[in-house]
Amino acid sequence: xxxxxxxxxxxxxxxxxxxxxxxxxxxxxxxxxxxxxxxxxxxxxxxxxxxxxxxxxxxxxxxxxxxxxxxxxxxxxxxxxxxxxxxxxxxxxxxxxxxxxxxxxxxxxxxxxxxxxxxxxxxxxxxxxxxxxxxxxxxxxxxxxxxxxxxxxxxxxxxxxxxxxxxxxxxxxxxxxxxxxxxxxxxxxxxxxxxxxxxxxxxxxxxxxxxxxxxxxxxxxxxxxxxxxxxxxxxxxxxxxxxxxxxxxxxxxxxxxxxxxxxxxxxxxxxxxxxxx
Amino acid sequence: xxxxxxxxxxxxxxxxxxxxxxxxxxxxxxxxxxxxxxxxxxxxxxxxxxxxxxxxxxxxxxxxxxxxxxxxxxxxxxxxxxxxxxxxxxxxxxxxxxxxxxxxxxxxxxxxxxxxxxxxxxxxxxxxxxxxxxxxxxxxxxxxxxxxxxxxxxxxxxxxxxxxxxxxxxxxxxxxxxxxxxxxxxxxxxxxxxxxxxxxxxxxxxxxxxxxxxxxxxxxxxxxxxxxxxxxxxxxxxxxxxxxxxxxxxxxxxxxxxxxxxxx
Numbered sequence: 001x002x003x004x005x006x007x008x009x010x011x012x013x014x015x016x017x018x019x020x021x022x023x024x025x026x027x028x029x030x031x032x033x034x035x036x037x038x039x040x041x042x043x044x045x046x047x048x049x050x051x052x053x054x055x056x057x058x059x060x061x062x063x064x065x066x067x068x069x070x071x072x073x074x075x076x077x078x079x080x081x082x083x084x085x086x087x088x089x090x091x092x093x094x095x096x097x098x099x100x101x102x103x104x105x106x107x108x109x110x111x112x113x114x115x116x117x118x119x120x121x122x123x124x125x126x127x128x129x130x131x132x133x134x135x136x137x138x139x140x141x142x143x144x145x146x147x148x149x150x151x152x153x154x155x156x157x158x159x160x161x162x163x164x165x166x167x168x169x170x171x172x173x174x175x176x177x178x179x180x181x182x183x184x185x186x187x188x189x190x191x192x193x194x195x196x197x198x199x200x201x202x203x204x205x206x207x208x209x210x211x212x213x214x215x216x217x218x219x220x221x222x223x224x225x226x227x228x229x230x231x232x233x234x235x236x237x238x239x240x241x242x243x244x245x246x247x248x249x250x251x252x253x254x255x256x257x258x259x260x261x262x263x264x265x266x267x268x269x270x271x272x273x274x275x276x277x
Numbered sequence: 278x279x280x281x282x283x284x285x286x287x288x289x290x291x292x293x294x295x296x297x298x299x300x301x302x303x304x305x306x307x308x309x310x311x312x313x314x315x316x317x318x319x320x321x322x323x324x325x326x327x328x329x330x331x332x333x334x335x336x337x338x339x340x341x342x343x344x345x346x347x348x349x350x351x352x353x354x355x356x357x358x359x360x361x362x363x364x365x366x367x368x369x370x371x372x373x374x375x376x377x378x379x380x381x382x383x384x385x386x387x388x389x390x391x392x393x394x395x396x397x398x399x400x401x402x403x404x405x406x407x408x409x410x411x412x413x414x415x416x417x418x419x420x421x422x423x424x425x426x427x428x429x430x431x432x433x434x435x436x437x438x439x440x441x442x443x444x445x446x447x448x449x450x451x452x453x454x455x456x457x458x459x460x461x462x463x464x465x466x467x468x469x470x471x472x473x474x475x476x477x478x479x480x481x482x483x484x485x486x487x488x489x490x491x492x493x494x495x496x497x498x499x500x501x502x503x504x505x506x507x508x509x510x511x512x513x514x515x516x517x518x519x520x521x522x523x524x525x526x527x528x529x530x531x532x533x534x535x536x537x538x539x540x541x
Contacts, residue, residue, distance in 0.1 A: 038452035045459045052478070053468040057316070059475045061323040186301035192308040200312050207319030212311050 017113070018121060025124040036127060043130030047080055050202065051138070065204030070145040071234055072204055073138055079201040079226035081135035082165025088128045090170040092119055093177035094194075097187040100180060105272070116174065116265070135162075146234060157229050157247070164250045165201070165225030171257030172197050172220060178264025181271050197222035206239035214241055220260075221253035284380055285387030292391045302348060303399040310344040310400055313468070314408055329473050334411040335499065339470055341404030342495045348396035349389040350429055350490050352461050354454040355437045359444035368538040378438065378525055385434040386427070393426075413500025421507045422498035428514040429494040432486050435521035436461075442525065445532040466492030486517040 029036055054076055058069040067075065096119070099105045108118045148154055176190030183189055201222035205213055208223075216222040228247030231238055238244040317336040321328045331339065358381065361367045370377055404410060413419070440457055444450045462468060465487040471479060482488050493510050496502045502510050 032449075035449050035452055038449065039455065042452065042455045042459055045456065049459050049463050052463045053316070056469045056473050056475070056478070057320045060328055060473055061320055063323055065319050065323075183297070183301070185295060186297035188298060188301035188305050192305040196305065196308045196312060199309065203312070203316060204319075208315045209311060209318070212308075212315060 014113075018117065021121045022124050025121065026126050029126050039125075039127035040130045043084075043127050044134045047084070047131045047134035047138075050080065051076060054203075065207035066236070066239070067204045067206075070142040071230075071236075073142045074146065074234070075204055075226050075230045076202045077135045077138035077142065078161050078230055079165060079198070079222075081132055081139065081162040082225045083169045083198045083201065084128060084131035084135060085162060085166035086169035086173060088125070088132065089120055089166075090173035091125065091128060092122055093173045096177045096180040097184065100184060115269075116177075119177070148233065149235075154233050157233050161226065161229040161233075161250070164229075164254050167254040168221055168225050168250075168257045169194075169198065169201075171254065171261045172222075174261035175257070175264045178261060178266075178268040181268030193220045201225045201227070203227075205242055210241065213239075217242060217246075221257055224250050224253040280375055281379055281383035284375075284383045285390070288384040288387030289391045292388055293395070299395045302396045303403075306344045306347060306396065306400045307403050310340055310404055311407075313340045313344070314404075317469075329470070330501075331470065331472075334409060335501070337404060337408045338410045338499045339495055339501075341401050341408070341410060342498055343467060343491065344404070345393075345397040345401040346426070346429070346491060346494060347467070348392040349426070350433045350465075350494075351385075351389070351392075351437070352433065352458070352465060352467065352491065354451075354458045356441060356444075356450055356454055358438065358441035359450040359454075362441070362444035363448060365538075368536065371533060371536065378522075378529055381438060382431065382434055385437075386430060389430040411499065413498070413503070415500065415503045417504055418497060418500045418507065421511060422494065425494045425497040425507075425511050425514060428511065428518055429490045432514065432518050432521060433490045435518065435525055436486060436490075439521065439525050439528060442528045442532055445528075445535055461487050461490075464488065465490045466495065486521060489514045489517045 051073070054064070054072050055069075057064050058072060062068060064072055099108075099119070105115075108115055108122075111118060172194045176194050179190055180187055197216060197220050200208060200212065200216040205217070205223035205227040208216065213223065217224065223242065224246065228238065228242065228244060229250055230247075231244035232247040236244060238246070314337055317328075317331070317340060318333055321331060321333055321336055326332060328336075358367070361370060370380075373380070401410075413422075436457075440450065440454050443453055447453075464471075464482045464485055466482075471482050471488050471492045474482060493514055497507045497510060
């Protein structure tokens with residue numbers, strides 16, 4: 001299927017190669033229509049179901065962590081959109097333990113493409129888009145209820161936050177992938193910051209007990225993916241250890257997260273010896 | 278009976294070989310426990326000290342029991358039997374001198390026993406030492422809690438077993454299991470106690486067997502429901518289990534009729 005495009009073999013057309021590979025993955029998923037739609041519905045359901053927690057709590061109390069329902073929903077939706085985008089592209093790294101165990105990584109290492117990009121494109125899942133869509137819908141539903149001043153700064157934050165957030169969550173996935181070289185039998189460790197980070201990032205961070213709040217801001221910056229920029233967007237103050245102005249520095253936190261990811265991958269690759277696959 | 282006990286014991290031992298995985302699971306479940314405690318504490322303090330009958334201590338007990346029972350109850354996707362159906366190995370299983378349903382049930386209880394000790398107790402102890410737990414006010418909570426926990430594991434198993442049997446009719450079990458995993462979490466009371474749900478959502482939850490898997494054992498073990506109320510909850514679990522066993526029997530019988538073995 002991939003070879004049907006003649007340009008593939010040409011040097012210097014690397015982007016074209018990725019586009020062709022991704023295109024073929026998407027095409028192959030659309031072949032099984034029922035399966036695809038069932039999975040897409042599940043993906044939408046993930047977003048909705050995760051929202052029930054906040055919904056149930058805010059049905060019992062009017063204000064949660066200093067935010068009312070529309071405000072908390074904005075934080076949730078921004079974080080969920082960011083995580084869903086990151087998962088769409090980098091979620092494949094969750095299967096690293098399988099690749100390592102089955103010796104499939106060796107095969108990838110001898111191909112003339114960067115390993116990370118091969119892993120990402122190895123099983124690109126279009127159905128994960130459902131979760132992005134539901135988050136965007138929630139954002140547009142709650143925005144009119146927030147009565148915001150649409151200054152250039154607000155608009156800038158609204159547009160950039162899901163993408164910077166996605167970069168941060170993507171770095172979590174990449175860090176987890178790199179750590180798998182060391183954790184062969186304990187892949188679940190990394191779920192603590194990948195999925196724990198996703199969970200913490202969707203909440204008003206003011207509710208987190210202090211050690212958790214500090215860990216998910218200054219080590220794995222999950223609270224920066226949505227909560228802090230959302231405070232700036234809504235003109236609210238932050239809680240202890242978490243001033244709202246930190247939200248302006250989200251791209252810096254993303255750089256820090258990627259530094260962690262890079263270190264994990266470098267250490268992992270140095271350690272990796274393969275098992276003669 | 279002896280055969281099934283041996284199967285359960287074998288499964289107990291099989292799971293005990295993955296030590297680092299256990300440590301990883303305990304660590305991750307504890308991190309989630311701290312986040313969940315944060316959420317409920319914030320909600321309770323916003324409500325002025327108690328929320329739907331939960332104060333800080335009982336909320337902490339609810340969270341850490343939930344984190345402890347998550348692995349034994351196994352609210353995850355599980356398609357081992359479905360894979361055996363699509364690979365054809367299920368034909369061998371049908372010809373074994375043990376009953377398919379009872380054998381897998383016994384194995385699942387063995388797995389649950391091991392995971393309760395290895396993955397269940399550590400987060401509970403971590404929660405007790407850091408945040409604090411409340412003990413039930415009647416000794417009956419312990420024996421009834423153990424019975425309720427066994428029923429919770431069994432109900433969870435029967436639901437997962439049913440999902441696997443779908444493989445006899447469609448090749449796309451993964452889709453159904455995926456949807457199940459998404460829905461079961463909130464409805465079994467994993468994120469927020471079912472008692473906090475608005476009425477319409479609580480009605481939906483109790484129309485499914487899911488609260489009987491996690492919320493009910495937690496309610497009994499924590500002493501939320503005491504004595505007669507606890508006995509009533511156990512009775513409702515028994516009713517769900519009987520229903521599910523019956524449906525699974527029927528499906529297994531129909532599946533056996535459908536099964537065509539192509540040589541081998």
